[in-house]
Amino acid sequence: xxxxxxxxxEVTKTFGSGRTEVRALKETSLEVKRGEVIAIIGPxxxxxxxxxxxxGGLQGPTEGEVRIAxxxxxxxxxxxxxxxxLEHVGFILQSSNLVPFLTVSDQLKxxxxxxxxxxxxxxxxxxxxxxxxxxxxxxxxxxxxxxERQRVAIAKALYSNPSLLLADEPTxxxxxxxxxxxxxxxxxxxxxxxxxxxxxxxxxxLTDYVDKVYKMVDGVLHLESEDGGAKPLxxxxxxxxxxxxxEDGI
Amino acid sequence: MFLAWREIRQNKLRFALVxxxxxxxxxxxxxxxxxxxxxxxxxxxxxxxWQADGIYLTAESDKSLNQSMMESDLVDEIEADETAVLTQxxxxxxxxxxxxxxxxxxxRPDEFIMPEPTEGEEFSEEFEVIASDSLKEExxxxxxxxxxxxxxETLTIMGFTDEARFNAAPVLYMDLxxxxxxxxxxxxxxxxxxxxQPAEGGQGPAEEVExxxxxxxxxxxxxxxxxxxxxxxxxxxxxxxxxxPGYTEQNLTLTFMIYFLFAISAAVVAIFLYVLxxxxxxxxxxxxxxxxxxxxxxxxxxxxxxxxxxIGVLIGFGATVLTGQFLPAAVPVSFxxxxxxxxxxxxIAVAVLGALxxxxxxVKIDPLEAISG
Ligand SMILES: Nc1ncnc2c1ncn2[C@@H]1O[C@H](COP(=O)(O)OP(=O)(O)O)[C@@H](O)[C@H]1O
Ligand SMILES: [Mg+2]
Numbered sequence: 094x095x096x097x098x099x100x101x102x103e104v105t106k107t108f109g110s111g112r113t114e115v116r117a118l119k120e121t122s123l124e125v126k127r128g129e130v131i132a133i134i135g136p137x138x139x140x141x142x143x144x145x146x147x148x149g150g151l152q153g154p155t156e157g158e159v160r161i162a163x164x165x166x167x168x169x170x171x172x173x174x175x176x177x178x179l180e181h182v183g184f185i186l187q188s189s190n191l192v193p194f195l196t197v198s199d200q201l202k203x204x205x206x207x208x209x210x211x212x213x214x215x216x217x218x219x220x221x222x223x224x225x226x227x228x229x230x231x232x233x234x235x236x237x238x239x240x241e242r243q244r245v246a247i248a249k250a251l252y253s254n255p256s257l258l259l260a261d262e263p264t265x266x267x268x269x270x271x272x273x274x275x276x277x278x279x280x281x282x283x284x285x286x287x288x289x290x291x292x293x294x295x296x297x298x299l300t301d302y303v304d305k306v307y308k309m310v311d312g313v314l315h316l317e318s319e320d321g322g323a324k325p326l327x328x329x330x331x332x333x334x335x336x337x338x339x340e341d342g343i
Numbered sequence: 344m345f346l347a348w349r350e351i352r353q354n355k356l357r358f359a360l361v362x363x364x365x366x367x368x369x370x371x372x373x374x375x376x377x378x379x380x381x382x383x384x385x386x387x388x389x390x391x392x393w394q395a396d397g398i399y400l401t402a403e404s405d406k407s408l409n410q411s412m413m414e415s416d417l418v419d420e421i422e423a424d425e426t427a428v429l430t431q432x433x434x435x436x437x438x439x440x441x442x443x444x445x446x447x448x449x450x451r452p453d454e455f456i457m458p459e460p461t462e463g464e465e466f467s468e469e470f471e472v473i474a475s476d477s478l479k480e481e482x483x484x485x486x487x488x489x490x491x492x493x494x495x496e497t498l499t500i501m502g503f504t505d506e507a508r509f510n511a512a513p514v515l516y517m518d519l520x521x522x523x524x525x526x527x528x529x530x531x532x533x534x535x536x537x538x539x540q541p542a543e544g545g546q547g548p549a550e551e552v553e554x555x556x557x558x559x560x561x562x563x564x565x566x567x568x569x570x571x572x573x574x575x576x577x578x579x580x581x582x583x584x585x586x587x588p589g590y591t592e593q594n595l596t597l598t599f600m601i602y603f604l605f606a607i608s609a610a611v612v613a614i615f616l617y618v619l620x621x622x623x624x625x626x627x628x629x630x631x632x633x634x635x636x637x638x639x640x641x642x643x644x645x646x647x648x649x650x651x652x653x654i655g656v657l658i659g660f661g662a663t664v665l666t667g668q669f670l671p672a673a674v675p676v677s678f679x680x681x682x683x684x685x686x687x688x689x690x691i692a693v694a695v696l697g698a699l700x701x702x703x704x705x706v707k708i709d710p711l712e713a714i715s716g
Contacts, residue, residue: 146711149632151632151710151711152711172636175631175634175636176634178632178633178634179633179634179635179636180634182634183633184629184632184633186629186632189625189626189629189713190629192346192626192630193353193626194349194350194352194353194354195346195349195353199345199349202345203345203346203635206345206346206639207634207635207636207639233353249633250633
C-alpha cells in the first residue's frame with residue numbers, strides 16, 4: 094500500500110460553462126501521508142471546500158486524478174465512491190455533524206450498525222477520553238455546547254479508523270478558546286489514529302498545530318510553511334493513545 | 344430499525360400525529376367494513392343459511408323473486424339433488440304492542456330450507472310460523488299472535504330461528520299450504536296476480552283445490568342445472584343475492600368509501616413523511632457524506648412508517664371492536680375479522696407506499712450540498 098493516503102494529480106474543477114464559467118480549482122496536486130496533518134487556509138470563495146469535497150470523493154474533478162488509499166476514485170460510480178467514503182474517509186463539518194435524535198453513544202452505535210465503526214470497546218473508550226467526552230455519552234446534541242459537539246463530531250469521524258480525515262472549518266462556530274482546544278484535540282487524536290488529515294480553516298492562528306500549511310487563492314494552492322508552526326502536544330489527555338498507539342495495525 | 348425507533352422515541356408528538364391519522368382512518372375503514380358486512384348480512388343471511396347452490400326463477404322476472412311466478416309442479420322437471428319451493432311476500436306483522444315489516448316465506452316443512460328452531464318449536468298447525476330471532480329484540484316472543492297487513496288471518500309464532508333476515512326484513516317461515524290465505528289482499532286466489540296487488544276475487548274454493556300452488560321460486564342444492572325448463576332461469580345463489588333490491592348498490596357504495604380511504608391514507612402519510620423528510624435533508628446529506636447509504640436511510644423511513652402504521656391500525660382495530668360492544672343492536676355492524684385483517688394489511692401496505700415519496704427524496708439528496716451548505 095502506498096504511503097500516501099490521498100493523492101491529487103493535476104486536479105481542476107470548473108463549474109458552469111461559457112460566460113458563467115467558474116474555475117474553482119486550477120491545476121492542483123497534493124499528497125498527504127498517514128499521520129500527517131495539513132491545513133488549508135484562504136479567503137472565502139477561493140476553492141477550499143471544492144478541493145476538500147473532491148479529495149473526499151463527494152464530487153468528481155473536471156480533470157485530473159484522485160486516489161484515496163491507492164484507489165482511483167475518479168472512475169468509480171457514486172455507489173462505490175460512497176463505499177470508499179464509508180471505509181476510508183471521515184468528515185467533520187462546520188456544524189450539523191450530529192444526528193439530533195441520537196445520544197452521543199448512539200451516534201457511534203449507528204456507525205456500528207452501518208458497519209462503519211470498527212473500534213473495539215477499549216479503543217472507543219480511549220477515544221472518548223482523549224476527546225474529553227466520556228461523561229457526555231448519554232446526552233443529546235441539543236444539550237451539548239458547540240465545543241462539545243465538535244469534539245463528538247471528531248470522535249464520530251475517527252470512529253471508523255479512517256485513513257483520511259477531512260475537516261471543513263470545524264472551528265468556525267466556536268469562540269477562539271474553544272477553537273484552540275478543538276483544534277488541538279483534532280490534531281492529537283488524528284495523529285494517534287494515524288489518519289492523513291486536512292483541515293480547512295480561515296483562522297491562521299490555528300495552523301500552529303499542523304505539519305504543513307497550504308494557502309488557497311483563487312483556485313491555486315501554495316505551500317505556505319512546512320513543519321514550522323507545529324507545537325509539541327500537551328501531556329495528559331493524550332496519554333491513553335500514547336500507550337495504545339498501535340497505528341500500524343489499523 | 345435502530346434509527347427509526349430512536350427518532351420516534353425522541354419526537355413522540357410528531358409521530359403520534361401520523362399514528363393518530365392512521366388510527367382514525369383505520370377506525371373508519373374497519374367500521375365501514377363492519378357496516379358493509381352487517382348490512383350485507385341483513386340482506387342475505389336467510390339465503391346463506393339455506394346453503395343452496397342456486398335458485399330457479401322465471402326468465403321474465405329478471406332475477407327478481409317477487410316478479411317470478413310459477414306453478415309448484417314445475418319442481419318435477421328440475422334436476423337437482425334437493426329442491427325446495429319458495430314463495431315470498433312482504434307485509435307488516437303486529438303483535439298488539441309492536442309492528443314490524445317482515446318477509447313471509449311459504450315453504451314445505453319436509454324440504455331443505457325448513458329452518459331448525461333455536462327456540463320454541465316448528466310450525467305444525469295452520470297459520471303457525473317460525474320467526475327470525477331478530478324479532479325478539481323488537482319485542483316479539485313465542486306465542487305471539489300476529490295481525491297482518493292486508494289479511495284478516497292471524498299467525499302464531501311457534502319458535503324462533505337464527506340467521507333469518509332477507510333483504511333487511513326478518514323472515515317468518517310458514518307452510519306453503521296456508522300461504523295463499525294470508526297473502527295480502529288474497530281473500531281468494533288468482534293465479535295471474537303478482538303479490539301485493541289486491542285480488543279481484545270471484546274464484547270459488549273448489550277450483551282452488553285442483554290448482555297447483557303458485558310459488559315464486561325453486562331453491563336447489565346439488566346436481567347440475569343442465570336441463571332448465573322452458574320459461575325458467577337458473578341463477579346461482581351469489582348472483583341471486585347480488586340482484587336483491589339495493590344490495591349491490593349498497594355494497595359498492597361502502598366498498599368505494601373504503602377504497603377512497605385507502606387512497607386518502609396513502610396521500611396523508613406521503614405528505615406527512617415528506618414534510619418530515621424535507622426537514623431532515625441536510626441531516627441525511629451529512630450522513631450520506633459520511634458514507635451511510637441511501638438504502639439504509641430509506642429502510643429506516645420505511646421501517647418507521649411500518650411501525651407507525653402497525654401501531655395505528657392495531658389501535659384502530661381495538662377501538663372498533665370496543666365501539667362495537669357499546670353499539671345498540673339496531674346498528675347493523677358485524678365484524679368480519681378476516682376481512683378486517685385484509686383491510687388492516689392493505690392500510691399498512693398503502694402507508695408504506697406513501698413513504699416511497701420520501702425514499703425517492705432521500706435517494707436524490709446530494710451529500711455535497713449538505714457539506715457545502
Ligand atoms: N456547485 C457549484 N456550482 C457552481 N459554482 C460553485 C459550486 N461550488 C463552488 N462553486 C464556486 O467555486 C468557488 C469556490 O468555492 P468554495 O470551494 O466553496 O470556496 P471556499 O470553500 O474556499 O469558500 C466559488 O466561486 C463558488 O461560487
Ligand atoms: Mg468553504
